Amino acid sequence: MRKWIERQRNILDFTLSSLSRRKRKNIALISVYTLVVFFLASIVFFTHSIRKEASIILKASPEMIIQRLVAGRHELVPMNYIDKIREIRGVSSVKGRLWGYYYDPITGANYTLLVSEDGQPAPGKITIGEGISRTRLVFEGDTIEFRTYDGVLIDLEIKNKISSESELISSDLILISENDFRKLFGTPKGYATDLTLQVKNPKELSTIAIKIAELLPDTRQILRDEILRTYDAVFNWRGGIMIVILLGAMLAFIILAWDKASGLSSEERGEIGILKAIGWETSDVILMKFWEGMAVSLSSFLVGIILAYMHVFFASSVLFEPVLKGWATLYPKFRIVPFIDASQIVALFFLTVIPYTVATIIPSWRAATVDPDTVMRA
Amino acid sequence: MRKSDVFLLFLAIHILLFCFMFIHASMRQKAEMEFVREKREMVKALELTDLCLFTEANYTRHLSQADLHTPFQDSPLSLEHFPSGSLVEPPKSLRKTNEKVD
Numbered sequence: 001m002r003k004w005i006e007r008q009r010n011i012l013d014f015t016l017s018s019l020s021r022r023k024r025k026n027i028a029l030i031s032v033y034t035l036v037v038f039f040l041a042s043i044v045f046f047t048h049s050i051r052k053e054a055s056i057i058l059k060a061s062p063e064m065i066i067q068r069l070v071a072g073r074h075e076l077v078p079m080n081y082i083d084k085i086r087e088i089r090g091v092s093s094v095k096g097r098l099w100g101y102y103y104d105p106i107t108g109a110n111y112t113l114l115v116s117e118d119g120q121p122a123p124g125k126i127t128i129g130e131g132i133s134r135t136r137l138v139f140e141g142d143t144i145e146f147r148t149y150d151g152v153l154i155d156l157e158i159k160n161k162i163s164s165e166s167e168l169i170s171s172d173l174i175l176i177s178e179n180d181f182r183k184l185f186g187t188p189k190g191y192a193t194d195l196t197l198q199v200k201n202p203k204e205l206s207t208i209a210i211k212i213a214e215l216l217p218d219t220r221q222i223l224r225d226e227i228l229r230t231y232d233a234v235f236n237w238r239g240g241i242m243i244v245i246l247l248g249a250m251l252a253f254i255i256l257a258w259d260k261a262s263g264l265s266s267e268e269r270g271e272i273g274i275l276k277a278i279g280w281e282t283s284d285v286i287l288m289k290f291w292e293g294m295a296v297s298l299s300s301f302l303v304g305i306i307l308a309y310m311h312v313f314f315a316s317s318v319l320f321e322p323v324l325k326g327w328a329t330l331y332p333k334f335r336i337v338p339f340i341d342a343s344q345i346v347a348l349f350f351l352t353v354i355p356y357t358v359a360t361i362i363p364s365w366r367a368a369t370v371d372p373d374t375v376m377r378a
Numbered sequence: 379m380r381k382s383d384v385f386l387l388f389l390a391i392h393i394l395l396f397c398f399m400f401i402h403a404s405m406r407q408k409a410e411m412e413f414v415r416e417k418r419e420m421v422k423a424l425e426l427t428d429l430c431l432f433t434e435a436n437y438t439r440h441l442s443q444a445d446l447h448t449p450f451q452d453s454p455l456s457l458e459h460f461p462s463g464s465l466v467e468p469p470k471s472l473r474k475t476n477e478k479v480d
Contacts, residue, residue: 012382020381054429056414060422065443097425101436110436118423131430165413166420171430172439194443196425227427227442234431234441295385302392309399313406326461328434337410338403 008291011284015291018271029256030300036253037304037352038311043245044344045312046320047235052339054231057169058224062196063205065097065222066212076191081216085197088211090204096192098181102146102174107135109330113174115181123177125159131171133161135330149186156180164333171332253352257359264363272364276372282365289364293357301353305345313338432462 019026066085068077082094098115111132121127126144138144143155162170181187199205209221264272272285311317316335317324325331420426432438438460 009380009382012385013380016381016385050429050431053414057417057421057429058427060418061427062425065427067443095425101439110433110439112430112439114424114426116424129430131433162420163416166417167430169417169421169426169428169430172433173424173430175424222427222442230442231429299388299392302389302396306392306395306399309403313403323461324431326432326434328432328462330433332430332433335410337414338406340400340403342400 033300034304041308049336049339064197066195093198126156127160127175129170129173130164167332168334260359273372282368285368293360297353297356
């Protein structure tokens with residue numbers, strides 16, 4: 001065993017010396033390789049964690065949302081729809097929800113205004129999300145001026161701020177009283193933005209949705225499952241720019257591996273020829289090339305993965321921020337919970353380390369099986 | 379020190395860091411679960427439906443509540459011009475068809 005270890009170490013020593021003879025080329029190779037792994041792993045870590053967190057948090061969202069559509073657009077829902085829906089067997093509760101967007105010309109940001117039954121602020125007071133406080137530089141006790149639908153300016157006092165820990169769901173949120181909401185947007189009494197519904201038995205949800213669609217044909221129903229599926233599809237690898245980034249990275253890697261697999265440089269061939277001529281076995285040459293592949297790919301893989309983890313979970317995906325932010329002036333600051341999936345890391349390993357190592361060994365095996373004299377003369 | 383020793387030491391340190399990454403992730407998951415539960419409670423109490431990820435346009439702020447033509451609300455030729463529109467797909471409920479026509 002000791003002899004076997006010593007042999008491996010000797011070959012590794014030789015491999016590292018051989019790699020250091022082509023220092024610049026190999027440093028460039030390792031840097032590009034690390035960068036490809038870093039980008040792929042950063043995307044995998046970020047998308048998986050955000051989808052996982054969304055699936056946990058949004059499981060508590062309403063079982064069904066009922067919107068009214070008029071000429072293909074959202075329209076306010078009359079509250080008398082609630083009585084009609086309540087008559088359907090299996091419905092346990094129906095409530096009207098009041099919410100909307102308010103564009104603030106000072107910051108250029110859209111706020112989400114919401115009337116909550118639970119802990120509704122008193123008239124004239126509001127509770128704001130951390131993102132609004134940060135962007136607008138307003139704090140508890142300050143007032144924010146709003147322009148109502150008929151052009152009247154009203155001042156609402158900030159009573160509370162929502163905890164910064166929940167920025168992922170509340171950064172742009174303003175909780176407002178029902179009176180102030182109706183005054184601001186001119187929403188008439190007896191109307192709500194949409195309805196939320198709870199059922200007695202979740203298995204009956206789709207049947208109840210069909211019944212509502214028959215009873216109220218001008219409505220559309222959004223089930224909680226559809227909300228969850230929407231967030232499962234967000235950052236899906238097939239979606240939008242993700243596929244472009246992944247394709248770019250994969251193509252770069254394929255070129256890298258192809259260059260390696262398509263043949264050895266004359267210097268490398270000469271080296272194999274000399275090694276064979278001084279008595280190295282073909283298996284020794286293959287072992288040397290195996291260590292070479294491992295030295296390059298395993299170190300790049302490990303460094304790339306560790307850097308990606310630090311990027312996503314310590315530096316809040318700072319490189320992705322411009323893409324995610326877009327043109328938004330109000331952007332939530334949040335730390336993602338590191339939900340990492342070992343199977344994705346294994347998949348990355350098999351996509352990067354294994355093909356590269358095999359691509360290093362095969363041409364060397366071919367060169368090593370030919371007569372040393374021929375290899376050296378070629 | 380032999381070159382192989384330096385390399386093996388480098389590898390060992392990185393494998394340790396790699397393992398530590400999983401330990402750290404599991405510790406952070408446990409520590410942050412309280413905040414995740416808090417967020418979940420808030421979603422339940424306020425009846426929220428979406429994450430505050432893309433605030434640049436109202437149809438990207440509430441992805442699951444978007445309607446059919448919001449990206450083109452300014453004019454029919456106003457092509458989608460918000461970067462987040464290239465990141466996310468429209469909600470599944472908008473993409474489902476009632477009947478196959480061909």
